[in-house]
Amino acid sequence: MPVRRRNWTGKPDRPVTSFISTYENKVDKKGRVSVPAAYRAALGSDIYQGVIAYPSLTGPAIEGFGRGALEELNRRRFDLSLDGGDFTQALVGRSDDGLVETIMSLASEMPFDGEGRIILPTRLAEHAGITDRATFVGRGTRFQIWSPKEHSKQQMAEVAALRAKLTGGDAP
Amino acid sequence: MPVRRRNWTGKPDRPVTSFISTYENKVDKKGRVSVPAAYRAALGSDIYQGVIAYPSLTGPAIEGFGRGALEELNRRRFDLSLDGGDFTQALVGRSDDGLVETIMSLASEMPFDGEGRIILPTRLAEHAGITDRATFVGRGTRFQIWSPKEHSKQQMAEVAALRAKLTGGDAP
DNA sequence: TGGGACATCATGGTATATCATGGGTATTTA
DNA sequence: TAAATACCCATGATATACCATGATGTCCCA
Numbered sequence: 173m174p175v176r177r178r179n180w181t182g183k184p185d186r187p188v189t190s191f192i193s194t195y196e197n198k199v200d201k202k203g204r205v206s207v208p209a210a211y212r213a214a215l216g217s218d219i220y221q222g223v224i225a226y227p228s229l230t231g232p233a234i235e236g237f238g239r240g241a242l243e244e245l246n247r248r249r250f251d252l253s254l255d256g257g258d259f260t261q262a263l264v265g266r267s268d269d270g271l272v273e274t275i276m277s278l279a280s281e282m283p284f285d286g287e288g289r290i291i292l293p294t295r296l297a298e299h300a301g302i303t304d305r306a307t308f309v310g311r312g313t314r315f316q317i318w319s320p321k322e323h324s325k326q327q328m329a330e331v332a333a334l335r336a337k338l339t340g341g342d343a344p
Numbered sequence: 345m346p347v348r349r350r351n352w353t354g355k356p357d358r359p360v361t362s363f364i365s366t367y368e369n370k371v372d373k374k375g376r377v378s379v380p381a382a383y384r385a386a387l388g389s390d391i392y393q394g395v396i397a398y399p400s401l402t403g404p405a406i407e408g409f410g411r412g413a414l415e416e417l418n419r420r421r422f423d424l425s426l427d428g429g430d431f432t433q434a435l436v437g438r439s440d441d442g443l444v445e446t447i448m449s450l451a452s453e454m455p456f457d458g459e460g461r462i463i464l465p466t467r468l469a470e471h472a473g474i475t476d477r478a479t480f481v482g483r484g485t486r487f488q489i490w491s492p493k494e495h496s497k498q499q500m501a502e503v504a505a506l507r508a509k510l511t512g513g514d515a516p
Numbered sequence: 517t518g519g520g521a522c523a524t525c526a527t528g529g530t531a532t533a534t535c536a537t538g539g540g541t542a543t544t545t546a
Numbered sequence: 547t548a549a550a551t552a553c554c555c556a557t558g559a560t561a562t563a564c565c566a567t568g569a570t571g572t573c574c575c576a
Contacts, residue, residue: 190418192396192451198537202551206536210453228372235435241422248426271432286553287536312418312448313434330446335401337443370527374561378526458563459526 184325187302189214191237191310194327196320198305203297204289205306211315212288222283223290225317226275227299232322235312239281246276292317362386363482368492370477375469376461377478383487384460394455395462397489398447399471403498405481406468406489411453417444464489 195208212219218238225236249272253261282290292302300306300319307323309316318326357483362485367380379395385412397408422442425433454462472478473491481488482497490498 190414190448192414192448192453194449202539204537209535241434245431249431252429263535266392272435275435283552285551286555289536291551309449310451311445313422327446327449328441331401331450333448334443338401372527374528376527381525455562461526463561504572 184250189216190312191315192312193310194323195308196305197308198299198338199292199302203291204285205292205317206287206289207284208308209288211308211310212284219284224279225282225293226279227294227296228316229271229275231326232300232319233309233326234292234300234317235300236282236313241313242279245272281313362484364489365482365485366495367480368477369480371464371469371474375463375466376457377464377489378459379456381460383480383482384456394453396451396453397465397468398451399468400488404472404491404494405498406464406472406474407486408454408473408489409486414451418448453498 191211191214193208193210195210197208197214199205207223215223215238218240221239224239224242225234227233228235249264253259279295280293284290292306296317297303299317300317301322302317302319305320307318307320309318309319309323347370363383363386365380365382367382369376369378394410394411395408396414397406399405400407422434434509452465452468454465456462464478469475472489473494474489475491477492479490479492479495481490
């Protein structure tokens, strides 16, 4: 029987694990950006291994999360194959996991400097259209990095859609 | 001899978990407001010392609840994806989860100071039209923060709607 | 039951720590 | 060796921790 594994963060007593709120920080001429302190706190011990990032497949943004979440995800993927008795899967991947495997290949590790900053890889910054400022967007279990301009457009669209859904009756 | 009297964090005699009643408090020039002691008691079982708040999507108000509820929500969200074997979900978000993800980005953590006050983030205060006074409205499992003026309008509307309903006519 | 002692609360102000940011220099990599 | 990165220290703004006080409410005892 598969065991439920909570605490994917690796540190059960950590008080905070969620990425919430939105912050806009400056990208200096060296390409450095401060990751919001609240996010660094949410990363906990993962902070020593930097953050994992990959280009969003649904828009001009960068997706980010801690190394611990990545490890947990891949371990669960492997476990699922073995538990199912399909050992071939464990070696060649599950057929419906193509997206995950693509993302793994696109992901980068961004280490922190002593002040909690990271350097955005050129490829990711270009994908998100980030130049001199970056908006960090908490999504709960992970976070995103947007260019402020693109993000404000995105956010307005999101809120408008939700508002319509909530106030526009039960009809979809 | 002055005794330290800052033990509002202590467990109440009988555990309280619901937010009820309405309180109006002052917002000082630094944007600080005392959270009603009764609400703090309701949060007392929450090991996280602070509240989470986000702008209501349906009106000029701030929604608030305990940090523990947020952590629980996100932990379940991540686990659900992994347990279901849908690892893509964990990386790019669930397609039907737009509401949660948007709220995460709009939410703020408001930690208590030593006196049980929070600082209303400018963005939230503006959304609710709060300037110098704030009305805390208990809604059971969560609470809301209104500007007193907006709240009295809201309350009158609520009461009027209920009255119309009770006096027979199915008001439009 | 009246009143006083004491605790709690909302509120105000000040000192200190943290954060985001900037720049210089050493160290690695191509 | 040139460019890119890692490491170190500095700084202003801002948020947080700390301390103080008057008012209100509660409890206990005469």
